[in-house]
Amino acid sequence: MSTITTEELAETTLLRFATAGSVDDGKSTLVGRLLHDSKSVLTDQLEAVERVSASRGQEAPDLALLTDGLRAEREQGITIDVAYRYFATPRRRFILADTPGHVQYTRNMVTGASTAELTVILVDARNGVVEQTRRHAAIAALLRVPHAVLAVNKMDLVGYEEKVFAAIAEEFTAYATELGVPEVTAIPISALVGDNVVEPSANMDWYGGPTVLEHLETVPVAHDLSHCHARLPVQYVIRPQGPDHPDYRGYAGQIAAGSFHVGESVTVLPSGRASKISGIDLLGEPVDVAWTTQSVTLLLEDDIDISRGDLIVPSKDAPATTQDIEATVCHVADAPLTVGHRVLLKHGTRTVKAIVKDIPSRLTLDDLSLHPHPGQLVANDIGRVKIRTAEPLPVDSYADSRRTGSFILIDPNDGTTLTAGMVGESFAAPEPVKDDSEDDGWDF
Structure with missing residues (x-):
C-alpha cells in the first residue's frame, strides 16, 4: 500500500482565515492588497478595477473592489456579505473570508469565522479599539479560532508613530487574553499604501516582526484537527456493481477530525456496533492511513448495518x-x-x-x-x-x-x-430555572 509523505502533505497545507473589523477600517482594501501584491489577481480583474476607479476620479485602483462584489456593496462602499477568495503562494494555499463590519451583520462574521483557523481583526489607528473590535474578538473567542492577528491599519494617517501602535496592541491583547484567545500577533500596516501587508514597510523601521502575508504563510496549523479525536461522518455507502467487486462495501465521507489506519478497531454510532478497518481507499488507491479533511472510503472486516448519518470513530475514543x-x-x-x-x-x-x-x-x-x-x-x-x-x-x-x-x-x-x-460551555450561563410549561406532546 502507498502512503502520503510529510513533504507531500506540507505542499498541500491550507490556511482558512477571516477578516473582521469596524466599518471603514479597511478590511476589503487589505484583502485587495494581499491579492494584488501576492500576484493573485487576474489581469482582466485588475483592469476592471482600474476602469471603475478611474471613472470615479481615483488615480490609484481601489483594491477594495476586488472583494466587494455585490452591487449594493459597491454603491454603499461597505461589505455586506461574506466574500470568499482563494489564492496561493509558493508556501501555502489560502481560503479567505472577508466579513462585514456592521453590527447587524454579526451572523455573517460568525459564518466566515466558523471554519477559520486564524482571524485578522483590523483597527483604525486613529480610533483604536472600539466596541465592534471587542465584539469581533469575543466572537473569535467563542468560535475557538486558535490564532488572531491584530492589524493596526492606516498607520500612514498617524505619522507611523510607534507609540500609537503600541498602545492599541497592548489594550487589545489584554482584552483578547481575558476572553481566552490563545495567541495574538499585532502588526502595524497601511493597506492603502501597502506597508507591512506583503512587503516590509520602509516607514516603520521600529517594527521588526513579520508582514501580514509572512505571518499567514508561517503560522502553524499543525494544531488543526489531525490531533483531535478521529471522526468520520458517513456520507454514502458504496456498493459497486459487477463481477470485479462482488463483495465490496465501502463507507465514504470526509474525515472530520483525527486519523484512521488499517487494522484499527472502530465503533459505529449511534448503534454502537464494532469492527476493524480492513482497508482505506483514497482517490481510488489503497492507503495505510488517512487524516483530517481527506475524503476516503473505509472498508470494515464485518458486514454491519451502516448508513448515511452514522459516525465511525475509534473504539477506544468514542463519544457518548x-x-x-x-x-x-x-x-x-x-x-x-x-x-x-x-x-x-x-x-x-x-x-x-x-x-x-x-x-x-x-x-x-x-x-x-x-x-x-x-x-x-x-x-x-x-x-x-x-x-x-x-x-x-x-x-x-x-x-x-x-x-x-x-x-x-x-x-x-x-x-x-x-x-x-x-x-458545551463557551461562556458561563446562569443557573437555569425550572421549566413549568405544559406538556405539548413533543417530548422525546
Missing part, C-alpha cells in the same frame, strides 16, 4: 451519545428562535427532529454580560440553548472538536437555516 444538548448558538434567521420551537438539528451528515427546551441566557457582546432567560433569540443574537433531540446523537464538545462539536438548526417547514450551535 445523548438526546440532551446544551450549546452556545448564534441565531442567523430573521424569524426569532423561541422556547418550544420545533426544529431539525443537523449534526455532521445526520439530521434529526428536535425541540428547543430552554433558552437560559443571551450574551451581550458589548460587555460580555448575560441576560437571563430572554425567552427568544433574534437575528444576530448569541445565547445559550437547551435542546432535546428525537434520536441519540454522538456529539463532542466544541472545545475538543469544532467539526463534530457543532450543528445547525433548520426550519422543518421550508429548510431555512435558523441557528448555528457550538456544543
